[in-house]
Amino acid sequence: MRKTRALAAAGAAVAVLGVAAPVAVADGGRVANPSNIVAQPGVIARGGQLTITVDGCPHGGHATSNAFQRTNLTPVNNHNDIARGNDIARGNDTARGTATIDDNARPGPYDITVHCSGRSLTRPAAFTVIGGVRGGIGGSSTTGATPTDLAIGGSLVAAAVAGSGFFWMRRRAEKRI
DSSP: OHHHHHHHHHHHHHHHHHHHHHHHHHTTTSOOOOEEEEEESSEEETTOEEEEEEESOTTOEEEEETTEEEEEEEEOOOHHHHHTTOOHHHHHTOEEEEEEBOTTOOSEEEEEEEEETTEEEEEEEEEEEEOOOOGGGTSSOSSOOOHHHHHHHHHHHHHHHHHHHHHHHHHHHHHHO
C-alpha cells in the first residue's frame, strides 16, 4: 500500500516536470515574459528620440505605437552586473531600442506594445507627446493668435496707453503749481 502511494506521487511529479520542461528549455531554462516597459523621456516633442527598455525579453523583439514606426529591441548584456556577481540573467533578460517620434504625431499620451518571445505586453500611456512650438510668433503658440487673443491684447495695450496718459497729464499739472 505504501509503495503504491509512493509510486503514484513519483509518477505525478514526473508528469508535472515532463510538461514544464519543454517550456523551460525553449527559452534557455527560463520562461520569457515581457515586463516593466520603460520609456524615457516620459514627455517628448515630435521628432525626438525615445528609449524603450523592456525586462523579460532575452532575445530581443520589437515595439510598436501610434506615435512611431515599428522599432527593433536588441538584447542588452550588462557586463557590470556579471562582474559584480549579481544575477547574470538580469543583464541578459533586458532589451532596449530607440524610436523616433513621428513629426505628425498629435499631442497626448501614447501606449507602447512590446512583442518578444512570442508574447506581447502593452503599457498604456507610456509616454506623452507634446506639441511643437513656432519660435517666430511668441514661442508658445502652435496655431497663431485667435480673435479673442487679439481683443484681449488690444484691450491691455489701450489700458496701458490710457493709464500712461493720465499719469503724464497729472504729473504735468503738478509742475505748474
